[in-house]
Amino acid sequence: MPMNPILSATGITKSFAGIQALKGVSFELREGEVHALIGENGAGKSTFTKIVTGALQPDSGELVVHGQRVANFSPQAARSLGIAAIHQQPLLFPHLTVAENIALALENGASGWRVDWKRRHGQARELLHRVGVDLDPKRIAGSLSMAEQQIVEIAKAIGADAKILLMDEPTALLTDREVDHLFSLIRQFRQSGVGIVYISHRLEEIQAIADRITVLRDGNTIACREAAGIDRGGMIQLMVGRSLASIFPKHTVAMGATALEVCNLSNSSLGLHDISFSVKKGEILGMAGLVGSGRTELAKTLFGLSPAACPIYLHGSPVQIHSPAHAISLGIGYLPEDRRQHGLILDMDLGENMSMASLDSVCRLGLVHREKEASQGERYIRDLRIKAAGASVAARTLSGGNQQKVALARWLAIDPQIMILDEPTQGVDVGSKSEIHELIGQMAERGVAIILISSELPEILGMCDRIAVFRKKTIAGILQREEATQARIMALAFGHPDALAQETVQA
Amino acid sequence: MSYRVREIALAVTIAALMLLLAWRTTGFFTATNLVDLFLANLPTMMIAIGMTMVILTGEIDISVGSIFAICSVVMGECARAGLPMVVSVLIASVAGALMGAANGGLTAYIRIPSIVATLATMVALRDGLRWYTQGAWIQGLPQQFQWFGLSQSSFTELCLAVVTVTVLLGAAGLKHLRIGREIIATGSNKAAAHIAGIHTSRVVFGVFALTGVLTGLAAALNAVRFNQVPSNSGLGLELKVIAAVAVGGAAITGGAATITGTVLGVILLSGIGSALTFLGINAYWEKAIQGAIILIAVAVDALQFYRRDDAHTLAA
Numbered sequence: 001m002p003m004n005p006i007l008s009a010t011g012i013t014k015s016f017a018g019i020q021a022l023k024g025v026s027f028e029l030r031e032g033e034v035h036a037l038i039g040e041n042g043a044g045k046s047t048f049t050k051i052v053t054g055a056l057q058p059d060s061g062e063l064v065v066h067g068q069r070v071a072n073f074s075p076q077a078a079r080s081l082g083i084a085a086i087h088q089q090p091l092l093f094p095h096l097t098v099a100e101n102i103a104l105a106l107e108n109g110a111s112g113w114r115v116d117w118k119r120r121h122g123q124a125r126e127l128l129h130r131v132g133v134d135l136d137p138k139r140i141a142g143s144l145s146m147a148e149q150q151i152v153e154i155a156k157a158i159g160a161d162a163k164i165l166l167m168d169e170p171t172a173l174l175t176d177r178e179v180d181h182l183f184s185l186i187r188q189f190r191q192s193g194v195g196i197v198y199i200s201h202r203l204e205e206i207q208a209i210a211d212r213i214t215v216l217r218d219g220n221t222i223a224c225r226e227a228a229g230i231d232r233g234g235m236i237q238l239m240v241g242r243s244l245a246s247i248f249p250k251h252t253v254a255m256g257a258t259a260l261e262v263c264n265l266s267n268s269s270l271g272l273h274d275i276s277f278s279v280k281k282g283e284i285l286g287m288a289g290l291v292g293s294g295r296t297e298l299a300k301t302l303f304g305l306s307p308a309a310c311p312i313y314l315h316g317s318p319v320q321i322h323s324p325a326h327a328i329s330l331g332i333g334y335l336p337e338d339r340r341q342h343g344l345i346l347d348m349d350l351g352e353n354m355s356m357a358s359l360d361s362v363c364r365l366g367l368v369h370r371e372k373e374a375s376q377g378e379r380y381i382r383d384l385r386i387k388a389a390g391a392s393v394a395a396r397t398l399s400g401g402n403q404q405k406v407a408l409a410r411w412l413a414i415d416p417q418i419m420i421l422d423e424p425t426q427g428v429d430v431g432s433k434s435e436i437h438e439l440i441g442q443m444a445e446r447g448v449a450i451i452l453i454s455s456e457l458p459e460i461l462g463m464c465d466r467i468a469v470f471r472k473k474t475i476a477g478i479l480q481r482e483e484a485t486q487a488r489i490m491a492l493a494f495g496h497p498d499a500l501a502q503e504t505v506q507a
Numbered sequence: 508m509s510y511r512v513r514e515i516a517l518a519v520t521i522a523a524l525m526l527l528l529a530w531r532t533t534g535f536f537t538a539t540n541l542v543d544l545f546l547a548n549l550p551t552m553m554i555a556i557g558m559t560m561v562i563l564t565g566e567i568d569i570s571v572g573s574i575f576a577i578c579s580v581v582m583g584e585c586a587r588a589g590l591p592m593v594v595s596v597l598i599a600s601v602a603g604a605l606m607g608a609a610n611g612g613l614t615a616y617i618r619i620p621s622i623v624a625t626l627a628t629m630v631a632l633r634d635g636l637r638w639y640t641q642g643a644w645i646q647g648l649p650q651q652f653q654w655f656g657l658s659q660s661s662f663t664e665l666c667l668a669v670v671t672v673t674v675l676l677g678a679a680g681l682k683h684l685r686i687g688r689e690i691i692a693t694g695s696n697k698a699a700a701h702i703a704g705i706h707t708s709r710v711v712f713g714v715f716a717l718t719g720v721l722t723g724l725a726a727a728l729n730a731v732r733f734n735q736v737p738s739n740s741g742l743g744l745e746l747k748v749i750a751a752v753a754v755g756g757a758a759i760t761g762g763a764a765t766i767t768g769t770v771l772g773v774i775l776l777s778g779i780g781s782a783l784t785f786l787g788i789n790a791y792w793e794k795a796i797q798g799a800i801i802l803i804a805v806a807v808d809a810l811q812f813y814r815r816d817d818a819h820t821l822a823a
Contacts, residue, residue, distance in 0.1 A: 303702075305701075305702070323706070324701055324702050325704040325705070325706055327704075328704040329704075334702065336702055341698060341699070342698050342699050342702050343702075344699065345692055345695045345696045345699050346696070347695050347762060347763070348691070352688065352692075356700070356703040356704075356705070357704050359685055359688065359689075366685045366686065367683055367685070368683055368685055368687075368688055370683070410703065
């Protein structure tokens with residue numbers, strides 16, 4: 001096995017506005033290895049990748065690429081040294097074709113004043129062929145699926161002759177089959193001597209693909225291990241610095257009366273039809289299903305973002321919910337899936353974000369009681385263990401997991417009777433994740449009826465009392481906690497018994 | 508933080524201009540000149556407060572010049588019809604509110620982009636007024652019309668009080684009023700604000716209506732400076748107002764602006780014209796220099812935004 005280090009970083013530090021993001025990160029990447037970089041959100045992975053790709057300058061420390069010490073790194077310099085990065089969200093120009101996107105990345109499409117379309121298309125076709133897909137280079141990038149866009153990103157990296165490839169959560173938007181394809185590509189790169197830095201929260205993927213694992217915690221390198229010598233529990237322990245007794249603490253809660261019930265609900269503008277279910281006080285009702293199966297659409301309907309055709313029964317009485325403000329006044333909270341687009345207002349401070357859905361309680365006669373608001377913010381920062389300097393810092397400066405806790409605090413502040421959580425732990429680090437699970441459990445204990453939408457089956461199975469499985473914009477079946485298994489959920493979600501077989505193979 | 512920098516930079520520029528005027532000229536710092544300057548730019552200042560709110564929500568209103576012209580004529584007609592002055596001012600303000608509400612309705616509820624909606628009302632209102640007045644000025648106004656029948660100094664004091672109250676209410680409102688919070692939230696991220704239970708359409712409607720009221724009030728206070736009312740006042744006023752708000756540091760994308768910045772922007776842009784006259788520079792330079800100031804201010808914003816973008820959106 002080749003052992004030459006092609007990238008090594010020692011004692012890298014970086015701080016933003018007084019907050020030390022990296023305190024001393026050391027990392028070494030060898031030729032032809034897949035080196036996983038793991039850690040909770042806020043551990044410093046993103047900052048470290050930005051330093052390696054030249055987007056940020058380190059405050060101190062040494063970066064050596066191909067045996068040469070680099071200083072005053074820039075994105076251009078990084079590219080010329082063969083460093084390429086692939087992000088969670090593909091960064092293609094959506095209105096340009098695949099060939100144009102590739103040519104722009106390689107910056108060699110233009111010789112003279114004329115665009116050589118033939119050459120561009122030929123070059124794109126050849127690169128796409130090398131990554132093993134049959135994509136038409138003339139297609140518009142915006143029309144491709146996420147996976148196809150990710151493949152184009154990889155083709156760009158290959159075209160640029162990358163020797164060091166950083167992949168930041170590349171599988172976040174991919175299906176299982178697409179992940180398999182990506183992994184075979186990664187193995188192919190490894191063969192040809194490319195060094196790959198692989199960042200992911202999905203520990204099972206890391207076990208499948210990584211040769212070595214480096215763990216970051218609070219801006220420090222905690223450990224670097226051979227992947228073969230460590231299991232998932234060990235990884236979690238290194239990341240959080242404590243062992244998680246139980247990842248999904250299920251509280252036994254005495255359930256109360258029915259809080260919310262719908263009967264044959266349909267919403268033609270979102271395609272929902274014939275949905276019937278109910279949630280009791282203190283119950284956690286899980287909603288599983290494939291992406292696009294109608295779960296988020298139902299959440300939007302219940303929350304008044306897209307009003308339903310028929311009434312919703314709250315505590316037994318029918319209501320037509322016509323706006324989010326109306327839903328909130330009825331005691332319904334909704335934590336949306338995309339916290340950056342629909343959840344937080346990133347430029348506003350934490351206190352303001354937390355009070356946004358409950359302005360009534362911090363306002364009197366139209367005046368905002370700012371001290372009350374700030375002290376409420378400080379209280380939630382303490383109670384939810386949010387890592388932030390105080391309630392007056394902008395939400396933008398927090399890491400994903402901490403932002404999610406702020407978003408949750410906003411809904412805790414309205415003291416909801418019914419809480420709809422849409423993928424509450426997506427893109428959240430392991431430590432914050434279990435804290436969020438604990439918070440959800442506590443809400444249920446207080447008698448809140450909870451609807452938990454999640455694509456992570458272990459989370460659904462661990463947290464929920466009952467599980468509604470969605471398929472084609474309606475509920476395909478509701479499972480009790482005792483009878484639910486991953487296989488049964490998948491069978492309902494896919495709508496045919498073959499799914500059962502597939503599931504057992506995967507497990 | 509960057510607002511503070513902007514505000515200090517503007518204050519320093521204004522101070523430098525004042526020093527230059529004190530050093531090189533005589534006559535600028537006379538009571539007559541300062542009163543003239545203040546009264547001439549009173550409409551810009553009043554409307555700019557409303558425009559700051561509109562721009563904060565991520566919208567724009569380019570019809571304020573036309574609304575201003577109509578409200579001026581309404582003021583004149585009411586006075587000529589013999590209505591008491593207070594009632595006339597009230598009617599002019601209500602007329603402004605109605606036209607602002609029309610803009611707000613088109614933008615917030617019919618969802619026409621505000622630049623298109625207010626372009627349409629700008630043209631329609633201006634031409635409607637031309638048809639109504641046939642270009643004639645309103646004359647034969649009663650004795651108590653000019654300066655509300657007050658002495659010029661009392662009238663100036665009244666105007667000063669109105670502007671001061673408007674500015675203070677605007678600044679305090681953004682910071683301490685619930686509606687101020689809702690305006691900033693709506694402009695920063697409309698979808699998120701809506702999900703948090705804020706009536707974003709109502710907020711957008713409200714800021715347009717408010718701008719209409721302020722425009723109407725400004726038109727009334729401006730009209731009584733003379734004993735006849737022109738039928739074509741407020742031409743180009745919208746540009747001056749928007750320029751002042753932009754120079755004051757407002758982000759045209761919404762969510763970021765301060766009243767202090769806007770006030771300083773109005774003072775700088777208004778002061779520069781008069782200053783040129785006193786410095787003996789050809790008046791043709793006035794627009795060019797105003798243009799340069801706007802360009803510098805906006806370029807500074809763009810550069811700051813670029814830097815922030817660089818640090819936060821790469822490799823998220």
